[in-house]
Amino acid sequence: MTVRRIAEILEAKVSTGEDQLDLEVNAACGADLMSDVMAFVKEKVVLLTGLVNPQAIRTADLMDIRVVVFVRGKAPTDDIVDMARENGMVLLSTKYSMFLACGRLYESGLRGGGIRDIA
Amino acid sequence: MKLRFEVGGEDFSLAGRASSELKRALSRLGVGPELIRRASIAMYEGEINMAIHAGGGDIEAEIGEGRVVMVLRDEGPGIPDIGLAMTEGWSTAPDRYRELGFGAGMGLPNMKRNCDEFEIESAVGKGTTVRMVINI
Numbered sequence: 001m002t003v004r005r006i007a008e009i010l011e012a013k014v015s016t017g018e019d020q021l022d023l024e025v026n027a028a029c030g031a032d033l034m035s036d037v038m039a040f041v042k043e044k045v046v047l048l049t050g051l052v053n054p055q056a057i058r059t060a061d062l063m064d065i066r067v068v069v070f071v072r073g074k075a076p077t078d079d080i081v082d083m084a085r086e087n088g089m090v091l092l093s094t095k096y097s098m099f100l101a102c103g104r105l106y107e108s109g110l111r112g113g114g115i116r117d118i119a
Numbered sequence: 120m121k122l123r124f125e126v127g128g129e130d131f132s133l134a135g136r137a138s139s140e141l142k143r144a145l146s147r148l149g150v151g152p153e154l155i156r157r158a159s160i161a162m163y164e165g166e167i168n169m170a171i172h173a174g175g176g177d178i179e180a181e182i183g184e185g186r187v188v189m190v191l192r193d194e195g196p197g198i199p200d201i202g203l204a205m206t207e208g209w210s211t212a213p214d215r216y217r218e219l220g221f222g223a224g225m226g227l228p229n230m231k232r233n234c235d236e237f238e239i240e241s242a243v244g245k246g247t248t249v250r251m252v253i254n255i
């Protein structure tokens with residue numbers, strides 16, 4: 001699924017990375033605690049999070065995650081947008097809650113993927 | 120090549136510097152993305168733990184023949200039960216850190232999972248030392 005399609009489904013605003021909307025992602029991960037992201041995500045995905053702070057961007061960068069969606073209508077502050085731009089990421093904001101945002105993407109065919117087996 | 124960092128307590132703007140610089144150094148050396156990701160995650164989790172749980176500490180990372188060795192040393196409160204601390208989901212992080220995105224209780228297990236060697240030594244009232252090795 002392209003980032004453009006994700007933005008449409010979530011009726012999202014693009015804060016930075018407009019030039020990368022044709023990027024393809026195969027999977028999504030929703031989390032507010034960054035260690036959960038680092039525990040479960042393996043391959044390139046879109047991260048949905050309610051955590052709007054520099055740590056979210058830093059975690060995404062370490063994980064080579066190129067697309068971050070802030071849920072529940074939270075808009076990133078300028079320092080966060082700058083940080084994401086420097087790292088070449090796409091930032092989206094959607095008014096949908098985590099549950100609804102994940103549900104809408106799932107319904108449209110995006111899956112979890114990139115997840116390690118849990119014992 | 121040796122890298123040294125100081126991590127401040129409660130200082131999250133700087134926490135992450137060691138992992139970012141390690142990431143940069145490894146990619147300059149042409150190390151593959153999967154190994155870089157593993158090293159960065161282990162280092163970042165360690166940095167955050169020192170900032171949140173120990174009031175800061177020192178980090179030494181050595182990139183040598185076929186391996187990265189990371190040693191994180193702090194003089195924080197120490198860990199009374201390391202077995203418990205290594206359990207996925209176990210955390211003593213106060214709620215205000217959860218609002219910042221920490222406290223899943225996944226940091227130490229993430230560090231161990233991403234390393235080829237992982238040792239942790241801790242004494243209550245004295246501090247904690249973590250040694251991690253990743254073969255590159």
Ligand SMILES: Nc1ncnc2c1ncn2[C@@H]1O[C@H](COP(=O)(O)OP(=O)(O)OP(=O)(O)O)[C@@H](O)[C@H]1O
Pocket residue numbers: 035036164168169171172173193195196197198204205209210211212220221222223224225226227228247
């Ligand atoms: N350097 C340290 N000094 C003192 N206690 C520590 C240290 N590192 C970890 N701990 C203890 O071990 C627990 C588990 O650590 P771990 O990193 O797995 O989870 P966390 O830091 O609580 O949450 P997360 O890492 O998922 O954000 C911590 O809650 C804390 O009690």
Ligand SMILES: [Mg+2]
Pocket residue numbers: 164167168222225226227
């Ligand atoms: Mg931790």
